[in-house]
Amino acid sequence: MNGEFLTPIDAFTVIDLIFMSMLVVVGIAIVRLKDLFAVVMLSGVYSLVSAAWFVSLDAVDVAFTEAAVGAGISTVLMLGAMLLTARQAAPTKPARHWVALIVVCATGAALLYATVDMPSFGDPLSAPNAYIGLEYLKRTGPETGVPNVVSAVLASYRGYDTFGETTVILTAGLGVVLILGLGGPAIKRKKTSAAKAKAAKIDQSKILGAHHVVLRVVSKMMIPVIIIYGAYVQFHGDFGPGGGFQAGLIIASAIILYALIFGIDAAKEAVPPSLVRLGAALGVLIYGGVGVINLLLGGNFLEYNILNPTHPSHGQELGIMFVEIGVLVTVASVMLIIFYGFTSRQPDISDKDW
Amino acid sequence: MSELLHMLDILRPYVAGIALLSGGVIVLIGASGVLRLPDFYTRLHAAGVTDTLGTLLVLLGLILLSGFTLLSGKLALVGLFLLLTSPAATHAVANAAHKAGLKPRLGTVQSQPPLDASGDPS
Numbered sequence: 001m002n003g004e005f006l007t008p009i010d011a012f013t014v015i016d017l018i019f020m021s022m023l024v025v026v027g028i029a030i031v032r033l034k035d036l037f038a039v040v041m042l043s044g045v046y047s048l049v050s051a052a053w054f055v056s057l058d059a060v061d062v063a064f065t066e067a068a069v070g071a072g073i074s075t076v077l078m079l080g081a082m083l084l085t086a087r088q089a090a091p092t093k094p095a096r097h098w099v100a101l102i103v104v105c106a107t108g109a110a111l112l113y114a115t116v117d118m119p120s121f122g123d124p125l126s127a128p129n130a131y132i133g134l135e136y137l138k139r140t141g142p143e144t145g146v147p148n149v150v151s152a153v154l155a156s157y158r159g160y161d162t163f164g165e166t167t168v169i170l171t172a173g174l175g176v177v178l179i180l181g182l183g184g185p186a187i188k189r190k191k192t193s194a195a196k197a198k199a200a201k202i203d204q205s206k207i208l209g210a211h212h213v214v215l216r217v218v219s220k221m222m223i224p225v226i227i228i229y230g231a232y233v234q235f236h237g238d239f240g241p242g243g244g245f246q247a248g249l250i251i252a253s254a255i256i257l258y259a260l261i262f263g264i265d266a267a268k269e270a271v272p273p274s275l276v277r278l279g280a281a282l283g284v285l286i287y288g289g290v291g292v293i294n295l296l297l298g299g300n301f302l303e304y305n306i307l308n309p310t311h312p313s314h315g316q317e318l319g320i321m322f323v324e325i326g327v328l329v330t331v332a333s334v335m336l337i338i339f340y341g342f343t344s345r346q347p348d349i350s351d352k353d354w
Numbered sequence: 355m356s357e358l359l360h361m362l363d364i365l366r367p368y369v370a371g372i373a374l375l376s377g378g379v380i381v382l383i384g385a386s387g388v389l390r391l392p393d394f395y396t397r398l399h400a401a402g403v404t405d406t407l408g409t410l411l412v413l414l415g416l417i418l419l420s421g422f423t424l425l426s427g428k429l430a431l432v433g434l435f436l437l438l439t440s441p442a443a444t445h446a447v448a449n450a451a452h453k454a455g456l457k458p459r460l461g462t463v464q465s466q467p468p469l470d471a472s473g474d475p476s
Contacts, residue, residue, distance in 0.1 A: 218442040225435075
């Protein structure tokens with residue numbers, strides 16, 4: 001076992017080490033900073049660096065998700081949450097928590113001790129490389145006809161897990177709704193916002209035009225392209241990195257960008273909160289519905305083979321496509337629910353916050 | 355004609371290497387500028403150079419290396435995206451700072467008050 005640690009250091013090892021030390025540096029900076037705005041930005045940087053590291057480790061799908069979630073959406077959501085709270089962390093007295101120190105040291109020592117038993121990086125005999133991983137690689141092509149093994153494992157072999165994850169995302173959205181509310185009754189809200197817009201039309205257009213003309217023009221060019229890119233990521237997920245999770249985040253971020261530039265009311269008129277609420281549940285319904293259709297056709301829950309009895313692999317492709325659409329709808333809707341939930345507490349993103 | 359194309363094909367990796375290297379150097383210059391320049395606006399200027407010229411040169415080098423393929427088309431799209439978004443982002447940040455009332459440091463270094471750790475004039 002000891003001999004395997006003496007692998008020759010190649011360029012990729014050096015790059016991995018650089019990324020890991022950058023992560024440590026960013027982590028320490030996050031712990032030490034008191035300015036919450038800087039902390040949010042640095043957590044975005046942390047996600048971006050780890051996404052780059054995942055690319056270097058050949059985990060492209062994970063890197064894609066990490067970049068979309070960590071560096072993209074969660075930064076915006078954190079900023080939205082920060083609108084409701086203070087910019088600075090509450091000052092705490094530096095005190096010595098000896099018990100905490102002991103717990104941290106003991107956990108760290110246990111983790112370090114556990115690494116000795118871990119297989120070395122790229123070990124062909126390690127569990128994920130030897131048994132089930134190899135089996136997935138062998139069987140995915142003939143059984144599902146989907147070139148991207150990650151998509152096949154996620155949506156077909158581990159379809160139950162992904163169904164659970166989609167439900168978890170819906171539950172997260174419901175939690176935010178329960179805490180922050182739905183942003184007021186929809187009909188009343190619409191009336192007031194329309195009336196307000198009419199009253200403030202000249203004024204608002206003057207202010208917005210004066211400050212954000214470059215941003216407005218660029219984002220108007222970009223938003224349709226971003227949404228098309230989301231569709232590409234969605235439907236190309238069978239062949240390359242991508243899929244419902246990433247595409248949902250990308251489409252949600254396009255709408256959030258619209259809200260940031262043109263105001264939350266304009267975004268709510270384009271994508272009404274009621275539609276978003278419907279979508280969050282609809283996605284899970286689509287996912288579960290595919291499973292129920294399989295049951296009705298005489299198969300097991302989420303057994304896509306039954307969708308096309310003559311060509312089981314075509315049935316798999318069809319099932320994976322619909323399931324990914326369900327994931328897309330739920331993820332995009334829940335991200336927007338959370339965003340609307342945070343920002344509806346403020347009447348608008350006022351110009352001072354820029 | 356075909357000889358000329360052959361010549362260009364031989365030259366391709368070298369031109370790509372030059373583009374990649376100069377892009378890297380420009381990114382390095384931008385990074386040192388972000389660290390060394392005196393105030394927010396000049397630092398932003400250095401960061402903007404990194405975003406546009408540095409990354410675009412790196413992308414150009416990668417496009418030349420990958421040849422006439424789908425990959426180079428995707429890289430060109432990434433370049434177009436960066437060309438549109440990074441100046442807009444730089445503009446937004448500078449505009450926000452200006453709106454928030456941050457004044458640029460003017461005049462010589464000697465006539466200025468010393469900076470505190472965060473880079474704001476104390």
